[in-house]
Amino acid sequence: MLSQEEVKELLHSVNDPFLHRTLEETGGVKEVNIKEEKKHVSVKIGIGKTNTAEQMQLQQEIVGILKKNGASTVGLRFEQLPDEVIREYQPAAEEEKEKSLLGGGKHPNFIAVSSGKGGVGKSTVTVNLAMSLMRLGKKVGIIDADIYGFSVPDMMGVEERPAVRGEKIIPVERFGVKVISMGFFVEDNSPIIWRGPMLGKMLNSFFKEVEWGDLDYLLLDLPPGTGDIAMDVHEMLPTCKEIIVSTPHPTAAFVAARAGQMAIKTEHEILGVVENMAYFESKKTGEKEYVFGKGGGKKLAEVLKTQVLGHLPLQQPYEEEDEFAPSVYQQDHPLGKEYHKIAAKVVAKVEE
Numbered sequence: 001m002l003s004q005e006e007v008k009e010l011l012h013s014v015n016d017p018f019l020h021r022t023l024e025e026t027g028g029v030k031e032v033n034i035k036e037e038k039k040h041v042s043v044k045i046g047i048g049k050t051n052t053a054e055q056m057q058l059q060q061e062i063v064g065i066l067k068k069n070g071a072s073t074v075g076l077r078f079e080q081l082p083d084e085v086i087r088e089y090q091p092a093a094e095e096e097k098e099k100s101l102l103g104g105g106k107h108p109n110f111i112a113v114s115s116g117k118g119g120v121g122k123s124t125v126t127v128n129l130a131m132s133l134m135r136l137g138k139k140v141g142i143i144d145a146d147i148y149g150f151s152v153p154d155m156m157g158v159e160e161r162p163a164v165r166g167e168k169i170i171p172v173e174r175f176g177v178k179v180i181s182m183g184f185f186v187e188d189n190s191p192i193i194w195r196g197p198m199l200g201k202m203l204n205s206f207f208k209e210v211e212w213g214d215l216d217y218l219l220l221d222l223p224p225g226t227g228d229i230a231m232d233v234h235e236m237l238p239t240c241k242e243i244i245v246s247t248p249h250p251t252a253a254f255v256a257a258r259a260g261q262m263a264i265k266t267e268h269e270i271l272g273v274v275e276n277m278a279y280f281e282s283k284k285t286g287e288k289e290y291v292f293g294k295g296g297g298k299k300l301a302e303v304l305k306t307q308v309l310g311h312l313p314l315q316q317p318y319e320e321e322d323e324f325a326p327s328v329y330q331q332d333h334p335l336g337k338e339y340h341k342i343a344a345k346v347v348a349k350v351e352e
């Protein structure tokens, strides 16, 4: 029959599924008790996160090992490891998880742009923030994952489809920013209900099968709201940071707060709030009119314990034609300047 020491020895090489360290390293083998006559082994195991599917798998693995080595019955209890142990190993574990998603290589800063509801300018902000980051010398990619409307290609004037080289998809490049949109791969008329369950899988292949090259920033235009999709992203990209877009109306801010609470719950850092359609500036008098109310962004930032990154004015419909797509603001355009400030704040926060 197994001795206490032998049981410990056997379990020491088992991996904690969250911390990606052996139970020996984490000190996860907490207690071992043996009842010789009944060949019963009971163990208490500490892991990074309890009550998950991974715990179930680990349970089977441990029972299997102990039975193979002579135990007739196994009693198994799990507990969460102390916070300081989790804190020590978790950041590295998260990075490893994301690295494996992107197949090694340098790993970009992920920023999810989200909003409580549709139509507040989330895609507009994503595209222009990407452009401003690029102008700051960063290598930038966008994943357009808003299944309710893939607006990024249109906003950037992308007409071509991505090329495929060998096993890899090559993102479309526009104004120096790499773009992949769910819309490239979905039939125009396929119902949203069908797109929903596909999203997780699609996102996964966007990371694994797209040749992003070396990126500094990968922005994700997420569907509005706090649904499963946002949850998927949070699970898949634990280091992903978040920007919340809202309008200045206090009710809109309230809705957006729920999207933000989700980020807080999953321990994602919120970089800040962008208040869009904040005011209308009269060209004649320069006077500002607060068409959609005032103060929503500030209130939202307070609730989410973060800062307001910028206030973007309401724009009149596009007038002049030039090399840029209608929703992409040039560097010297007043909105281009505002986005530049927002991008600079983002870089400062992310790379501090």
Ligand SMILES: Nc1ncnc2c1ncn2[C@@H]1O[C@H](COP(=O)(O)OP(=O)(O)OP(=O)(O)O)[C@@H](O)[C@H]1O
Residues within 6 Å of the ligand: 115, 117, 118, 119, 120, 121, 122, 123, 124, 125, 146, 148, 149, 151, 224, 276, 277, 312, 313, 314, 315, 316, 327
């Ligand atoms: N500051 C602004 N002034 C005027 N129009 C704007 C402004 N910001 C965005 N819009 C317009 O509002 C519409 C919705 O913007 P956008 O698609 O960026 O929002 P969204 O939140 O991503 O919406 P959806 O979730 O529906 O994709 C677009 O037609 C866009 O051009």
